[in-house]
Amino acid sequence: MPQNVFPLPQNAPPSARPYTTPSRRELLRGAAALIALGPLAGCATAGGSPSGGATASAGPVTKDNPLGVVAKDPLEVVIFKGGYGDDYAKFAGRLYTERHAGARITHAGMQNVGQVMQPRLVAGDPPDVIDNTGAGRLDLATLVADKQLRDLTPLLDAPSPDDPAVKVRDTLLPGVVAGGSYDGTPYVLDFVYTVWGLWYSSSLFAKHGWTYPRTWAEMLTLGDEIKKEGIAPWTYQGKFPEYMNDPLLTMAAKAGGMEMVAAIDNLQPGAWRHEGVKAALEAFAELAGRGHILKGSEALSHTEAQTAWCQGKAAFIPCGSWLESEQAKVTPAGFDMVVGATPRLSESDKLPAGAIQAAASESFVVPAQAKNPAGGQEYLRLLLSRQSVRKFAELTSAMPVVKGALEGLTLSSGLASVGKLVGAAGQDAFAYRFRTWYAPLAKAVDDATGELLTRRIDPGQWTDRVQKAADAVAKDSTIKKYRRS
Template structure:
């Protein structure tokens, strides 16, 4: 999660680029002008979701264009393998730029190495008559892939961040999930007295514990707080919403509510300890259930709760969630078969494709209505309910995508905070200093919202 992104040189001179495939004639059945016999190269991050869902979309592509030969690559380290291809102006036609070591999308955008997806978004949805592709996506998906007014990536999964717990454990103990932070602290004391650690977290990757802290901050301060952070505003990290949220998480540590040794745990180790009921709560995105297949015991019934509210004065309701799309697909601008790459994404983002993915991976896709009619697992059901309850109160910070070095500075400071090595004041000052330095760095392209 917190691995550095590959952001080195990704450009070469135009005269080094191989010749692109000329497009085909556009029609109602071929709205993007695909040349039917043009080869298509697809590179997919083969992580927790595997790559079978991508291969199924390729099969659909082949059904429609049987003369097209598809070269599929499922990789663990996409950036490492593909960076030289961008440098030589010979990139694949579609890239799932996801996983540790992925290419820094802001660098690709600055180098004009990615295609504008407007034509795809305005094309007819593959299997929903009367709708454009853009009309089929969940809130925020298009915005997540937009830089300087151009949408250059389209993210296939929809991640919601929250606090996870075992529904069966809570029922057995008579515990109710807290709606306010005061209720959270009271329950944590009860849980601690029962001989269970109230919280654990993926200590080697403090991004995980940072997510609920920033969610709480957004609930307190509202969207203006979120925008100030993303826009690198002076004193953004001195806002009361952020310092109050930091105080709340410092208190979890101060009262001994974190599982001893959590700081040294990887994500798999912390999540395994939670599945063994050594801790009651763990912060994570909605991929957790899929990741814990084969680890969580039968009847564990994991569910995701929204981050409790700070007080009745919060600017966002308790139902508000931090949500964003992920599993980031792009079509390189120097690809040989740009039209084929766009058409592949039109197929991948079809309702049929998204529904099959949800069923196989217990994960919410970014296509609206993809889980309708499915019998959902406990975790995916709770995530879907959270998205519905949030409605227009789903929000997302953009700094992590825009400014990878700042994201690391924030995560590192929060790790120090929850391990009681720095105070809230030090935490705030340290992050503000990193934000200010970035704001003054003329070599870094800035984005605003």
């Protein structure tokens, strides 16, 4: 979720108030293009990342304090203040101060997390918790390789706040722990279960009698009908073409299957030349060629494109499930936004129509050099409590990674549709890993898609550029490689 950029907040020391928020002022837009900040030169320290069972706290480990928190130790929390805001994180902080009498938390909500946090990591002075999210996020793979992140095994093996008989790891949805692990070690806790798809106004569709398309041929036919009503079929967040890569790569996965997805993530030679990728590229090139994209979309920021969509200028927009929350202030009454699964290319696709690209996101980490690592992991444990995740869902209309978090809640149209997609997909929910493993490759894919949608390159040129970037990563001995099955 690319956002505006703010300068470094002044990290005021803990005060008499249990929870403090540093002041900040808004800067000009623009630095969101920092998708990867590159290696943290000089970051690795002699201490490295502590072992899985270790905590740096001197506090006693008890039934009520399983991570050995020392309440008097200050806790510093940095949160990406994007589409979800940061009120939910402050709520978790209050749970922390209620449980640990006398605790003081310094809270900073910001949007240029990587730009602000990189120099602090280099200096060996990081906060205790970082929500490493947003277009300017730090490269997690580099942080892991430089031993800048703490192993979260103690957190995952700790008793959950709501049922001491159940470990934290066993309260999480399938795939959450694996998604935050590198070579089997969990360094990242992803807090939000994100679903990517195509968003539309159900009231607009009902008004015109339109039916959501299941195949790409149906999408193009519907697009022609939409144009007759003076509405653009699509818009997208043109300044951040990664948004359009979500449906493009979802469609490729449906056509090529999970073997193709694994080949791409594993940097296999020629993986980007798979017929599934080729077919998806040709489909999106046709979308642009037929004039189905709102004119000028390539120059729009994410908020500008999404606002145009809310204003009825376009019928579809690709986005993750944070969209409803991000657009809450500008969505007109009765708009009733919902999300649909990306259409298949054909009935012969290897994955079913209901397959979705979904994964845990909003990546929380505890730096290896954090001054209060026990407090950092305890904060995350309480963030995953039932009270906390239900508050998050109520505040943000988004799905947390904890099982049963939405049960009994009154859901908005968007969040209800997300839940339906997840239920319908079942085991056919998947995610690419190359974006978090290999930031240079992710940037190459984004840049090429931006060129494709403006018709400056064709599908063949897109493939050549991306395959070249993948081959370069594969040959670069300085980049740590990961594998998926």
